[in-house]
Amino acid sequence: MAYSTILYGMYQRLADYVERILKGAKPGDLPIERPSTFQLTLNLKTARALGLTIPQPLLLRADEVVE
Numbered sequence: 001m002a003y004s005t006i007l008y009g010m011y012q013r014l015a016d017y018v019e020r021i022l023k024g025a026k027p028g029d030l031p032i033e034r035p036s037t038f039q040l041t042l043n044l045k046t047a048r049a050l051g052l053t054i055p056q057p058l059l060l061r062a063d064e065v066v067e
Helices: 007-022 044-049 056-061
Strands: 002-005 038-043 064-066
Touching: 002 007, 038 044, 038 056, 044 064
Parallel strands: 038 064
Antiparallel strands: 002 038
16 A cells, blocks of 8 residues: 655656756745645555455545556
């Protein structure tokens, strides 16, 4: 199970930061941003191998389920 940020969105923000720095902004003056979107991924194959049962409500909330 993994609960993490969506990397694509972070790469877009990174590109914005690089653009600002290349245009002359000082890195220390740029604001620190927190991720705003997260993704829940469940790996059922690993859960079964470990003898774990994933509750149905958690399966329904998952953004991605790996069989």
